[in-house]
Amino acid sequence: MKPLERSFDTVTSLFRSTPKEIGLAPGTLIHVGQQKVQRPTITFIDYSKDHLNTETDVSLDHCRELKNTPSVSWINLDGIHDVATLEAFGQAFDLHPLVLEDILNTSHRPKVEELEQSLLIILKMLFFDDQTNQIQAEQISLVLTENNVLSFQERPGDVFEGVRDRLNRQSGRIRQRGPDYLTYALIDSIVDSYFHILEKIGDRLESLERELINQPTQDTLQQVYHFKGQLIFLRKAVWPLRELSNSLLQDEIVLIKESTMVYLRDLYDHSVQIIDTLEIFRDTASGLIDLYMSSVSHRMNEVMKVLTIMASLFIPLTFVAGIYGMNFELMPELKWRWGYAMVWGVMLSCAFGMLVYFKKKKWF
Numbered sequence: 118m119k120p121l122e123r124s125f126d127t128v129t130s131l132f133r134s135t136p137k138e139i140g141l142a143p144g145t146l147i148h149v150g151q152q153k154v155q156r157p158t159i160t161f162i163d164y165s166k167d168h169l170n171t172e173t174d175v176s177l178d179h180c181r182e183l184k185n186t187p188s189v190s191w192i193n194l195d196g197i198h199d200v201a202t203l204e205a206f207g208q209a210f211d212l213h214p215l216v217l218e219d220i221l222n223t224s225h226r227p228k229v230e231e232l233e234q235s236l237l238i239i240l241k242m243l244f245f246d247d248q249t250n251q252i253q254a255e256q257i258s259l260v261l262t263e264n265n266v267l268s269f270q271e272r273p274g275d276v277f278e279g280v281r282d283r284l285n286r287q288s289g290r291i292r293q294r295g296p297d298y299l300t301y302a303l304i305d306s307i308v309d310s311y312f313h314i315l316e317k318i319g320d321r322l323e324s325l326e327r328e329l330i331n332q333p334t335q336d337t338l339q340q341v342y343h344f345k346g347q348l349i350f351l352r353k354a355v356w357p358l359r360e361l362s363n364s365l366l367q368d369e370i371v372l373i374k375e376s377t378m379v380y381l382r383d384l385y386d387h388s389v390q391i392i393d394t395l396e397i398f399r400d401t402a403s404g405l406i407d408l409y410m411s412s413v414s415h416r417m418n419e420v421m422k423v424l425t426i427m428a429s430l431f432i433p434l435t436f437v438a439g440i441y442g443m444n445f446e447l448m449p450e451l452k453w454r455w456g457y458a459m460v461w462g463v464m465l466s467c468a469f470g471m472l473v474y475f476k477k478k479k480w481f
Contacts, residue, residue, distance in 0.1 A: 146200045150223030153272035157196035181209045189296050193268045220258040220269050227357040229364045236261040236372050240307050241354035245314045252347050261300045261372050276310040297373045301380050311391050333412040345402040358388040433467040
């Protein structure tokens with residue numbers, strides 16, 4: 118498959134999925150998406166100002182004990198295809214069936230939704246493949262409760278290593294604050310990863326611009342179309358981020374403390390900056406297509422100019438040669454001793470005179 122075809126394939130598949138059966142009751146748990154891991158795994162980090170406990174591949178019953186502890190618990194599930202596991206999560210942490218339904222539907226657009234005892238945040242976690250220049254998307258769902266942050270990922274691997282490192286440092290700000298600040302930190306890590314993706318795309322667009330200026334080719338044009346498709350894909354994932362950030366700021370959400378609002382305002386500023394940068398890159402990609410067309414037209418004009426000059430030089434020479442190629446007997450020049458040399462002199466003088474004139478006009 119060509120890069121252009123792959124990019125449009127990715128764009129159309131971001132929010133496209135197999136539709137559910139018509140007429141199902143709200144809150145019916147059906148996984149919509151692809152199974153990306155063999156079996157679900159649960160990890161958690163339980164922390165407070167004075168202690169930190171990290172465990173991997175634990176049972177849900179073990180996590181259930183963290184529900185009402187005074188410390189903050191970040192519980193992560195990798196692999197959301199198992200409906201029974203999600204249903205058990207809902208029972209253990211009193212999650213609304215509609216929350217579980219949204220988590221299982223991996224084609225959701227980013228959003229924030231407040232329920233009775235929890236706050237649901239759905240985002241797209243993006244990764245850039247340097248080998249294929251493709252953006253890969255994964256849905257991540259965050260559920261904020263009074264003492265816990267639950268995160269649900271389609272597969273292992275995320276952009277939260279920085280958050281984990283900060284949790285390991287006892288002096289860090291994150292250890293002093295509650296689950297609402299942890300939720301902000303996770304969202305902020307996802308948003309920061311968008312900047313890295315935009316930086317890589319920007320570098321490649323600059324490289325393509327140099328290629329188009331120096332030696333425009335069809336392959337370069339295909340790459341431009343590929344990155345334009347990737348930017349459309351990125352826009353679909355990022356555009357709702359501003360609305361999501363604004364909702365966290367404007368809505369009076371009980372689970373978010375006033376002290377966290379200043380960080381959410383910074384998050385909103387970052388989302389606006391990402392969208393502005395994205396629009397600039399989209400304009401840049403469109404401009405590169407125009408640059409390619411201009412470069413090709415310029416090269417064609419240069420070729421046509423050379424051919425026109427050559428044709429112009431041979432027009433008078435052809436005229437002279439045509440006259441003396443006629444088979445008339447009464448042509449006095451044919452009897453002259455120096456007639457042949459004179460014709461050559463006239464022809465060369467015409468050609469040289471035209472070259473001097475073209476040079477004076479700066480036509481070449």
